[in-house]
Amino acid sequence: MSTRYKVGDTVRWNSEAGVIHGTVTKVHLHDVEFMGRQRHCSEDEPQYEVKSAKTGHLAMHREHALHKE
Template identity: 50%
Template sequence: MPKTFKSGDHVSWNSEAGRVRGHILRVHTKDVEYKGYVHHASPDDPQYEIKSDKTDHVALHKGRTLRLLRN
């Protein structure tokens, strides 16, 4: 069973630039088009829309790439 998160959770993930931290803005449970690509999502395997703490960049990631941080 994949990890599940909710809006507002503080999470981290790996990127090309290293470990990034951010807060979940939205949880997508249906396919969503974002930045010209279709990101596949379902209730069992959602996509998480996350805003970076440092750069305000917004990205979509699956739960398996995320780690929950303690605030």
């Protein structure tokens, strides 16, 4: 079963720096360029733009990489 996140949800994800906490800022359902790279998204496999609560940096992850807080 899949969890769907929405804008404003608080989530966490793993990175090289450890566990990062942040907020979903956008949900992408169609292919998009993000930080100079093409990201493949669809309604079946959306990607989530997330903002770190600590640094304010943006990242984009697939649903399986995020965990709801």
